[in-house]
Amino acid sequence: MTAIIESRTRAAQRTYSRWASLVILCAGTLMTILDGNIVTVAMPAIQSDLGFTASGLAWVVNAYLIPFGGLLLLAGRLGDLVGRKRMFTAGLALFTVASVLCGVATSPGMLVAARAVQGVGGAMTTAVVLGMLVSLFPEPREQARAIAVFSAVGAAGGALGTFLGGALTEALGWHWIFLINLPIGVVAWVAAVRVLDREPGAGLGKGADYPGAALVTSALMLTVYVIVGTGERDLAATLSLAAVAAALFVAFTVRQTRTTRPLLHLRLFGSRLLSGANAVQILLIATMYGFQFIGALYLQRVLGYGELLTGLAFLPAPVVIGVLMLSLSARTIGRFGAYRVLLAGLALITVGMALLGRAPAQGSYLPDVLPPLLLLSVGFAAAMPALTGLAMSGARAEDAGAASGLFNTTQVVGGSLGLAALTVLAASRTEDLLHTGTTLTAATAEGYQLAFRVAAVIATAALVLAATVLRPRK
Numbered sequence: 085m086t087a088i089i090e091s092r093t094r095a096a097q098r099t100y101s102r103w104a105s106l107v108i109l110c111a112g113t114l115m116t117i118l119d120g121n122i123v124t125v126a127m128p129a130i131q132s133d134l135g136f137t138a139s140g141l142a143w144v145v146n147a148y149l150i151p152f153g154g155l156l157l158l159a160g161r162l163g164d165l166v167g168r169k170r171m172f173t174a175g176l177a178l179f180t181v182a183s184v185l186c187g188v189a190t191s192p193g194m195l196v197a198a199r200a201v202q203g204v205g206g207a208m209t210t211a212v213v214l215g216m217l218v219s220l221f222p223e224p225r226e227q228a229r230a231i232a233v234f235s236a237v238g239a240a241g242g243a244l245g246t247f248l249g250g251a252l253t254e255a256l257g258w259h260w261i262f263l264i265n266l267p268i269g270v271v272a273w274v275a276a277v278r279v280l281d282r283e284p285g286a287g288l289g290k291g292a293d294y295p296g297a298a299l300v301t302s303a304l305m306l307t308v309y310v311i312v313g314t315g316e317r318d319l320a321a322t323l324s325l326a327a328v329a330a331a332l333f334v335a336f337t338v339r340q341t342r343t344t345r346p347l348l349h350l351r352l353f354g355s356r357l358l359s360g361a362n363a364v365q366i367l368l369i370a371t372m373y374g375f376q377f378i379g380a381l382y383l384q385r386v387l388g389y390g391e392l393l394t395g396l397a398f399l400p401a402p403v404v405i406g407v408l409m410l411s412l413s414a415r416t417i418g419r420f421g422a423y424r425v426l427l428a429g430l431a432l433i434t435v436g437m438a439l440l441g442r443a444p445a446q447g448s449y450l451p452d453v454l455p456p457l458l459l460l461s462v463g464f465a466a467a468m469p470a471l472t473g474l475a476m477s478g479a480r481a482e483d484a485g486a487a488s489g490l491f492n493t494t495q496v497v498g499g500s501l502g503l504a505a506l507t508v509l510a511a512s513r514t515e516d517l518l519h520t521g522t523t524l525t526a527a528t529a530e531g532y533q534l535a536f537r538v539a540a541v542i543a544t545a546a547l548v549l550a551a552t553v554l555r556p557r558k
Contacts, residue, residue, distance in 0.1 A: 101279065101281075102220045102221065104275075104279050105216075105220055105279055105280050105281070106217065106220065106221075106230055106233060106234070108272060108275050108276050108279055108280060109172070109213045109216060109217060109234070110233065110234055110237040111268065111271075111272040111275075112172060112175075112176050112209045112210075112213065112272050112276070113209070113210060113213055113234070113237060113238055114237050114238075114268075115176075115179060115180075115183075115206075115209075115265055115268055115269060115272070116152075116179065116205075116206035116209055116210050117237075117238050117245070118244065118245040118248065119148065119179075119183070119202060119206065119245070119262075119265070121245030121246055121249070121376060122245040122246075122248055122249040122252075122261045123144055123145060123249060123261060124145075124245070124246060124249060124376070124377060124380055125246055125249040125250040125253060125380060125391045125394055125395060126249050126250075126252075126253040126258040126261050126391070127141060127144065129253050129257070129258040129391075130144060130195070130258050133258065134189070134190070134191060134192050134195060135192065136192050143196050143199075144195060144196065144199060146309070147196045147197075147199040147200045147203065148199045148200070148202055148203040148206070149203065149308055149496060149499075149500055150200070150203065150305050150308045150309050151200050151203035151204045151207065151305065152203035152204075152206045152207045152210075152496055153207075153304055153305070153307075153308040153493060153496030153497060153500065154207075154301050154302075154304040154305030154308060155203075155204060155207035155208070155211075155301060155304075155305075156207045156210065156211045156304075156489045156490075156492045156493040156496065157211070157300055157301075157304065157347075157348065157489045157490060157493050158207075158211075158297050158300065158301050158347070158489070159171060159175070159207045159208045159210075159211035159212065159489060160211035160212060160215065160487075160488050160489020160490065160492070161297075161347050161348065161489060163211060163212035163215065163488075163489075164215070167282065167283045168212040168215055168216045168219075168283050169216075169276070169280045169281065169282055169283050170283075171208055171211070171212050172208070172209055172212050172213070172216070172276060172280070173273060173276050173277055173280075174208055175204075175205045175206070175207070175208025175209035175210075175211075176205070176209050176269060176272055176273045176276060177205075177269075177273055178201065178204060178205030178208065179202055179205030179206055179208075179209055179265070179269065180205075180265055180266060180269030180270065180273065181201075181205075182198050182199075182201035182202040182204075182205055183202060183262045183263070183265035183266060183269065184262070184263065184265075184266055185197075185198035185201070186198040186199060186202060186262035187259045187260070187262035187263035187266075188259070210492050211488060211489040211492055212488060212489075213234070213488065214234075214472070214476060214487070214488035214491060214492070215487070215488040216280075216283075217230055217231065217234055218476050218488075219283075220281075225414070225418065227473070228413075228414040228417055228418060228469075228473060229414040231414075231469050231472050231473050231476075232409050232410065232413035232414040232417075232469045233409070233410060234472075235409055235413070235468045235469040235472055236405060236406045236408075236409030236410050236413070236465070236469075237406075238468070244399075244402040246376060246380055246394065246395055246398040247395035247396065247398055247399050247402070248261070248264075248395065249261055249391075249395060250390075250391040250392045250393075250394050250395025250396070251392055251395050252264065253391050254390070254391045254392040255392075293339070293340075293343050293345055293346055293347040295339060295343075296336055296339045296340060296343060296346060296347040296348075297347050299332055299335050299336040299339060300332075300333070300336045300347065300348070302332050303329050303332035303333045303336060304493065304497075306325060306328060306329040306332065307326075307329045307497065308496065308497065308500050309325070310322060310325045310326050310329060311497070311500040311501050311504045337350070348490070352487060352490065356553065356554075357474050357475065357477055357554065358475050358476075358487060358490075359553075360474075360549070360550070360553035360554050361471050361472075361474045361475035361491075361554065362475060362490060362491060362494040363494075363549060363553070364426075364430075364471060364546050364549050364550045364553070364554065365471055365475070365491065365494050365495060365498060366494050366497060366498035366501065367498065367542050367543070367545050367546035367549065368430070368433070368467060368468075368471065368498065368543070368546050369494075369495050369498030369499045369502065370498045370499065370501050370502025370505070370506075370539075370542055371433060371437060371502060371539045371540075371542050371543045371546070372433070372460070372464060372502075373498070373499035373500075373502045373503055374502035374503055374505070374506035374507075374535065374539050375437065375440070375460060375536070375539060376398075377503055377506075377507065378506055378507065378510060378532055378535050378536070379398070379440070379453070379457075380394055380398070381532065382443060382453075382529070382532045383397055383449075383453070385525075385528050386443075386445060386447070386525060386528055386529045386532065387447065387448070387449065387453075397449055397453065398457070400454065400457060400458060400461065401457055401460070401461045404458060404461035404462060404465065405461050405464060405465045408461075408462060408465035408466070409465045409468075409469060412465075413425075413465065413466070413469045413470075414469070416466070417469065417470055417473065421556065422470040422471075422473050422474050423470070423474070423550075423554055423555060423556050425466050425467070425469075425470040426466070426467050426470040426471055426474070426550055426554065427547065427550060427551055428463075428466055428467075429462075429463040429464065429465070429466030429467025429468075429470065430463065430467050430543060430546050430547040430550060431463070431547060432459050432460070432462055432463030432466070433459070433460055433463035433464060433467065433543045433546075434463075434540055434543040434544050434547060435456075435459055435463075436456040436457070436458075436459030436460040436463060437456070437460070437536055437537075437539045437540035437543050438536075438537070438540040439455060439456040439459070440453075440456045440533075440536040440539075440540075441533050441534075441536040441537035441540055442533070443529065443532065443533060443536065444529060445523075445525050445526045445528075445529035445530075447529075471550075472491070474554055475487070475491050476488070476491070502539070502542070505538070506535040506538060506539060507535070509531075509534055509535050509538055510531035510532050510534060510535040511531065512531075513527075513530060513531040513534045513535075514527045514528050514530070514531030515527075517530055517531070
C-alpha cells in the first residue's frame with residue numbers, strides 16, 4: 085500500500101513539474117516574441133528621442149531580426165549537444181541583460197548594438213523550446229495540449245506586443261518597453277534553473293560541425309539582411325547579395341553531405357510533414373506579420389489613432405487567440421485532425437485578409453477593421469497549433485532540437501519576407517498615387533489595400549500548399 089501511495093505521489097510530482105516547466109518555457113518565449121513586436125508602435129518616440137534618421141530607424145528592428153534569424157538553427161543544434169536547459173537559461177540571461185542595455189541607451193548606435201545582443205539571446209532561448217516541449221510531453225494527447233498552450237502564448241504575445249508597446253510608451257516612455265523584461269527575465273531564469281530537468285546533451289564532440297555552422301549562420305543572416313533591406317538598395321545590389329546567400333546555402337548543403345558529424349542532418353528534409361509544414365509556415369507568418377505591422381500603420385496614418393488607441397484596437401486579437409487555443413485547440417485537433425483544422429484556419433485567414441483589402445480611407449474601426457481582425461485571430465488560433473504539431477511529428481527524437489530550430493528559423497524568414505515585401509508594395513503604390521495628385525490619406529490607404537490583397541494571395545498559396553503536401557496518407 086505504501087509503495088502504491090509513493091508511486092502516485094511521484095507521478096503527481098512529475099506531472100506538476102512538467103506543466104511548471106511548460107509555464108517557464110512559455111515565459112521565456114513570450115519575452116522574445118513580445119520584443120519582436122513591441123517596438124513597432126514606439127518607433128516614432130524612439131526616433132524623436134535618440135535622433136535616428138528615417139533610414140536608420142529600421143535598424144531598431146533589423147538589428148534584432150538578423151542575429152535572431154541567423155542563429156536559430158545553430159542554437160537548436162548546439163542545444164542538442166550541450167543540453168537544452170543550459171542553452172535556454174544562458175539565452176534567457178543574455179536576453180535580459182541586453183534588454184536593460186536597450187532601456188538605458190542614449191544613442192542610436194548603443195540601441196542598435198544592444199538590440200543585436202538581444203537577437204542572439206532570443207535565438208538561444210527560442211531555438212530549443214519546441215524540442216524540450218516534445219521531450220516533456222511524449223504522449224500524443226498531452227503533447228497536443230502542451231503545443232496548444234505554447235502556440236497560444238506565442239501567437240497572443242505577438243499581438244499583445246502592439247498593445248503593450250503603445251501603453252508603455254504613452255504612459256512611461258519608450259525605455260520601458262525594454263526595461264519591463266528585467267523582472268520577467270530574472271523570475272523566469274531563477275525558475276528555469278530550479279524546475280527544468282537537466283539534459284546533459286550528446287556532447288560537442290558528437291556533432292559540432294563548426295565550418296558548417298559558419299556557413300549556414302552566414303547564409304541565414306545574409307538572407308534576413310537581404311529581405312529586411314529590400315527597398316533601401318537598388319535591384320543589382322539586392323540580387324548580388326541574394327546570390328551570395330544562395331552560394332553559402334549550397335556550400336552548407338554540400339558540407340552536410342560529406343562531413344561525418346553534420347550540424348543539420350539532411351534526412352530532416354526527407355520528412356514530408358516537417359518540410360511541408362515549414363514551407364506553409366513561411367507563407368502563413370509572412371501574411372500575419374505583415375498584417376500586424378501594416379494594420380498598425382493603417383490605424384495610425386489613415387484613421388488617425390494614437391499609440392495607446394492603436395494598442396487597444398489590437399487587443400481583441402490576443403484575447404481571442406489565447407482563449408481559443410487554450411480551451412478548444414487541442415480538443416478540436418483531437419476530434420477532426422490537425423490537417424482539417426489547419427485548412428479551416430488558413431481559409432479564415434484568407435477571408436480576413438481579403439476583407440482588409442477593402443479598408444477605405446474614410447473607414448472606421450468597427451465595420452472595417454474589427455471583423456477581419458477577429459477572422460484572422462480565429463484562423464491563426466486554429467492553424468498554428470495544428471501546423472506546429474504536424475511539423476514536430478515529422479522529426480525523430482534525436483533531431484528534436486534541430487527541428488525546433490528549423491521551425492523557428494522559417495518563422496523569422498517568413499516574418500521578415502512578409503514585412504519587407506508588403507511594406508515595399510504599400511510604399512510604392514502610395515508614392516505612385518501621390519504623383520497623380522491623390523491626397524496623402526487616400527494614397528496611403530490605397531497602398532495598404534494593395535498590401536492586404538497581396539497578403540490574401542499569399543494566404544491562399546499557403547492553403548493550397550497545405551492541402552496538397554500535408555494531406556494524411558492512408
